[in-house]
Amino acid sequence: MSAYSCTLGGENFRFKTLAEVMAKATPARSGDALAGLIAESDVERVAAQMVLADLPLKAFLEDLLIPYEEDEVTRLIVDSHDAEAFAIVSHMTVGQFRDWLLSDAATPSALKALAPGLMPEMAAAVSKLMRNRDLIAVARKITVVTAFRSTLGLEGRIGSRLQPNHPADDLKGIVASTLDGLSYAVGDAVIGINPATDNIPTAMTLLSMLDDLRSRYDIPTQSCVLTHVTNSIEIIERGAPLDLVFQSVAGTEAANEGFGVTLSMLKEAHDAALSLNRGTVGQNVMYFETGQGSALSADAHHGIDQQTLEARAYAVCRAYDPLIVNTVVGFIGPEYLYDGKEIIRAGLEDVFCGKLLGLPMGCDVCYTNHAEADQNDMDVLMTLLANARAQFLIGVPGADDIMLNYQSLSFHDIAYLRNALGLRAAPEFEAWLEAMGLVSETGHLLQSDLGAARLLEAAQ
Amino acid sequence: MSDIVKDAWSKLRAATPARIGLGRSGAGLPTGANLEFQFAHARARDAVHSALDVAALEAELAPFEVIRVTSAAMDRASYLRRPDLGRKLGAGEAEKLNARTPCDVAFVIADGLSSAAVQAHAAAVVHAASEKLDGLILGPVTIATQARVAIGDEIGAALGARLVVLLVGERPGLTVADSLGAYLTYAPKPGTKDSQRNCLSNIHGKGGMSYDQAASKIAWLTRAALERGLTGTGLKEESGAVETENAPLIDGA
Numbered sequence: 001m002s003a004y005s006c007t008l009g010g011e012n013f014r015f016k017t018l019a020e021v022m023a024k025a026t027p028a029r030s031g032d033a034l035a036g037l038i039a040e041s042d043v044e045r046v047a048a049q050m051v052l053a054d055l056p057l058k059a060f061l062e063d064l065l066i067p068y069e070e071d072e073v074t075r076l077i078v079d080s081h082d083a084e085a086f087a088i089v090s091h092m093t094v095g096q097f098r099d100w101l102l103s104d105a106a107t108p109s110a111l112k113a114l115a116p117g118l119m120p121e122m123a124a125a126v127s128k129l130m131r132n133r134d135l136i137a138v139a140r141k142i143t144v145v146t147a148f149r150s151t152l153g154l155e156g157r158i159g160s161r162l163q164p165n166h167p168a169d170d171l172k173g174i175v176a177s178t179l180d181g182l183s184y185a186v187g188d189a190v191i192g193i194n195p196a197t198d199n200i201p202t203a204m205t206l207l208s209m210l211d212d213l214r215s216r217y218d219i220p221t222q223s224c225v226l227t228h229v230t231n232s233i234e235i236i237e238r239g240a241p242l243d244l245v246f247q248s249v250a251g252t253e254a255a256n257e258g259f260g261v262t263l264s265m266l267k268e269a270h271d272a273a274l275s276l277n278r279g280t281v282g283q284n285v286m287y288f289e290t291g292q293g294s295a296l297s298a299d300a301h302h303g304i305d306q307q308t309l310e311a312r313a314y315a316v317c318r319a320y321d322p323l324i325v326n327t328v329v330g331f332i333g334p335e336y337l338y339d340g341k342e343i344i345r346a347g348l349e350d351v352f353c354g355k356l357l358g359l360p361m362g363c364d365v366c367y368t369n370h371a372e373a374d375q376n377d378m379d380v381l382m383t384l385l386a387n388a389r390a391q392f393l394i395g396v397p398g399a400d401d402i403m404l405n406y407q408s409l410s411f412h413d414i415a416y417l418r419n420a421l422g423l424r425a426a427p428e429f430e431a432w433l434e435a436m437g438l439v440s441e442t443g444h445l446l447q448s449d450l451g452a453a454r455l456l457e458a459a460q
Numbered sequence: 461m462s463d464i465v466k467d468a469w470s471k472l473r474a475a476t477p478a479r480i481g482l483g484r485s486g487a488g489l490p491t492g493a494n495l496e497f498q499f500a501h502a503r504a505r506d507a508v509h510s511a512l513d514v515a516a517l518e519a520e521l522a523p524f525e526v527i528r529v530t531s532a533a534m535d536r537a538s539y540l541r542r543p544d545l546g547r548k549l550g551a552g553e554a555e556k557l558n559a560r561t562p563c564d565v566a567f568v569i570a571d572g573l574s575s576a577a578v579q580a581h582a583a584a585v586v587h588a589a590s591e592k593l594d595g596l597i598l599g600p601v602t603i604a605t606q607a608r609v610a611i612g613d614e615i616g617a618a619l620g621a622r623l624v625v626l627l628v629g630e631r632p633g634l635t636v637a638d639s640l641g642a643y644l645t646y647a648p649k650p651g652t653k654d655s656q657r658n659c660l661s662n663i664h665g666k667g668g669m670s671y672d673q674a675a676s677k678i679a680w681l682t683r684a685a686l687e688r689g690l691t692g693t694g695l696k697e698e699s700g701a702v703e704t705e706n707a708p709l710i711d712g713a
Contacts, residue, residue, distance in 0.1 A: 030541045033541065034541065034542060034543075034544075164478070165478075166476055166478070167477075170475065170476065172475035172476070173475045173476030173477075173478065174476075175472075175475070176472035176473070176475045176476050176478070176480055177476055177478045177480055179472065180472070180478075180480035180481060184484075334540045334541065335540065335541055335542070335543050338540070338541060368631065369501070369504035369505060369507075369508060369631065369632050369633070369634070369637075370508045370540055370573050370631060370632075374501060375497070375501070396478075397476075397478040397479045397480045397482075398478070398479020398480070398482055398489075398493065398497060399479075399497065400478070400479050400497065400500070400634045400635075402476075402477050402478050402633070402634075402635060405631060405632075405633035405634075406633075407501070407634070410479075410489065412482075412484055412487055412488060412489050415484070415487035416487040416488065418487075419486075419487050420487075445484075445487065449465040452465050453465050453468070456465065456468040456469070456472070
């Protein structure tokens with residue numbers, strides 16, 4: 001197709017397919033280089049961005065990046081596209097869409113109404129034309145409210161997942177980390193354990209323990225053991241106290257196969273969790289995780305860049321009305337996101353695209369020890385994401401996950417964001433924190449030990 | 461912090477190696493805890509980026525014959541960015557391995573993501589394991605740098621080994637930066653799938669698997685693999701009850 005070409009500085013650039021335009025327009029990252037999809041020069045990248053800016057948004061409806069017949073994620077995207085919601089931007093090019101998003105015409109309510117009209121590929125395309133500040137400015141305007149026992153996503157608030165992992169799933173060790181996190185006002189989005197031993201009996205033991213702890217203190221939050229969706233279905237059948245169904249998902253049918261998951265499985269799990277009716281202020285019962293590079297690592301990327309595939313994963317998430325969606329941005333390693341700069345960019349892209357598509361999008365601000373990144377990079381990303389109004393961020397004790405062997409944010413960091421940016425915990429959770437004597441009326445941690453002492457009674 | 465609360469936290473701290481009860485300065489980490497964290501991260505980064513002292517390792521491996529090879533990854537940066545290059549030998553390197561007498565077992569030592577792990581534990585594991593492999597023909601030991609697990613397939617095939625035992629530095633964590641992994645592959649050849657290997661992980665001195673435990677498992681798996689003609693998901697390790705399910709992520713692959 002000769003449609004994809006432009007002349008820049010006297011040089012003519014041609015791109016064979018829409019997929020090539022998308023890949024080459026993407027800000028540089030190691031995963032696209034590994035896949036052989038990256039622009040060959042900085043100038044070629046700008047040429048691709050110029051071509052992309054002039055493409056009509058409608059092009060993505062006509063030129064499907066992965067064929068409808070081959071991929072159930074494509075079928076989900078096409079079949080669920082809301083043409084009426086799309087109408088307000090349907091005449092625009094990708095470049096005009098960027099200008100509109102940044103303008104005052106794109107109000108919070110207009111953006112909310114637009115979400116079901118956007119294909120993930122459109123969100124990915126426009127993000128490739130946006131600088132980091134643009135991503136923040138638009139993401140910040142978007143509010144996505146979800147609820148279970150706490151209400152997340154409300155104006156002026158930021159949630160947190162308390163992640164109390166232990167390398168041997170030791171119950172006392174997990175309780176110790178959980179109490180530590182609660183004393184920092186962390187855990188309003190979810191208390192979620194990655195089990196070291198991924199089987200049904202372990203998950204059931206952990207769920208019962210968390211549910212006992214939550215009931216004992218009457219904490220308005222939800223718990224989750226991050227085990228495979230098929231395990232959760234089984235656990236529900238066996239009657240364990242399961243609040244949220246967890247699953248990692250990706251943007252192609254083949255990559256989801258690598259996770260051992262299909263859309264029909266997700267629907268079955270969603271229905272099963274809804275049938276328990278355990279939420280008190282809402283019934284968003286799904287928790288999804290995603291991350292750029294997952295499709296490439298499963299050799300299931302169809303020649304599409306990793307950021308576009310990540311946005312397609314959000315189409316999977318939004319079909320099941322999740323409570324929270326988490327991009328585990330730096331976890332996958334430097335072959336996909338090499339350094340702090342690439343991790344920061346990807347974290348912003350993911351939260352922007354997720355929110356634009358109507359998702360309660362949060363982020364695990366994290367890195368591995370073989371990435372060119374450190375806690376300073378995480379400080380930057382968490383501050384940017386809090387400004388972009390991510391639904392929630394993850395906190396682990398001292399930023400060190402001793403089971404998964406990577407670094408995230410510490411409980412202290414969540415407190416820093418709330419203090420420095422004037423953000424607060426979910427209202428139900430905040431009321432509980434105040435009643436426990438853990439935070440002041442302004443949401444600041446109290447110097448007094450009274451609240452911590454009350455919490456610690458459970459551990460004695 | 462009151463004494464009662466301090467005391468309660470110290471009890472909790474005994475329940476987990478997690479960094480709990482650190483205290484706070486405002487909403488920040490206290491200076492001491494912050495520096496402890498920096499130290500742990502610095503040590504993990506050094507484990508990733510320090511070059512393996514190949515000469516020292518070779519001396520420790522005596523009396524084994526040692527062959528040194530490099531992967532197709534030219535340096536650490538390309539090793540980290542291009543996993544595919546770390547899985548194959550550099551140009552011309554295979555010639556060092558050809559025309560040898562076939563053997564039953566060849567040990568390969570790959571630096572992987574922690575040269576510190578290889579430096580500290582690899583020679584000891586080779587010696588301890590080889591003592592338990594009486595009656596089998598052992599080939600030379602190959603030291604491969606900028607190397608990932610699958611490089612053992614090409615090396616084993618070139619050496620004419622029936623089975624390769626590859627030792628590799630695992631992705632370092634903040635608590636343990638020198639954890640060694642062992643991968644056993646029967647009938648090694650390029651293109652072997654990861655599901656066709658058996659893996660031991662967490663060989664290190666901070667509560668991990670001991671040299672003797674690792675050697676026993678390697679010997680048991682080696683004899684079972686040679687007898688049954690396979691490694692991987694079809695071969696379950698049954699030499700004794702040491703918990704391996706809680707192993708950290710193996711990222712040398």
